[in-house]
């Protein structure tokens with residue numbers, strides 16, 4: 271088929287049951303009579319460029335919630351080659367693709383909430399400290415297991431304020447769940463073990479650092495999906 275690429279979304283990590291985390295990117299294709307979404311998977315993400323016309327081969331047509339879309343096939347190799355633009359006008363989709371927002375150069379300037387939840391070794395529900403004790407107990411009524419705090423897994427939750435360094439200077443309040451909190455700690459190169467650290471220790475480490483980071487988040491929920499390190503800026507020559 272011949273089609274023009276109208277829109278390209280950011281690459282998402284999709285957690286799948288059988289194959290673990292997979293990369294996926296949505297693209298909107300159009301010709302002079304129709305438009306359709308195409309899901310690019312794994313090695314095919316970032317292969318198509320917005321505003322380019324291609325001939326495309328080995329795509330499968332699927333249906334989900336009564337919506338038709340195209341998918342790269344599992345076995346046959348997806349082939350694409352640049353082609354001449356259509357001379358007639360193209361069909362436009364009714365709505366733009368959902369896009370995540372990336373702040374490529376920002377800094378954490380505040381934290382409104384840092385919560386560490388201890389999870390039961392047996393049922394993973396929340397544990398709390400027993401009165402006047404160093405032991406914790408599961409809050410699930412069907413479990414109530416008493417246990418050593420060192421053996422509990424911890425789940426972190428953070429609400430941070432970041433400042434975008436690109437003008438115009440903007441501030442965003444963002445939410446991070448456990449795996450993104452771990453990513454933030456790693457990408458800011460903080461020497462912290464989340465399992466044994468207290469909330470205060472994590473707060474101080476994050477706010478004492480001047481490391482710049484790049485964050486990608488959902489513009490509606492403000493949930494962070496990924497955190498990346500900034501390349502070191504060359505130091506000013508004297």
Ligand SMILES: [Zn+2]
Nearest residue numbers: 390393408413
């Ligand atoms: Zn339990």
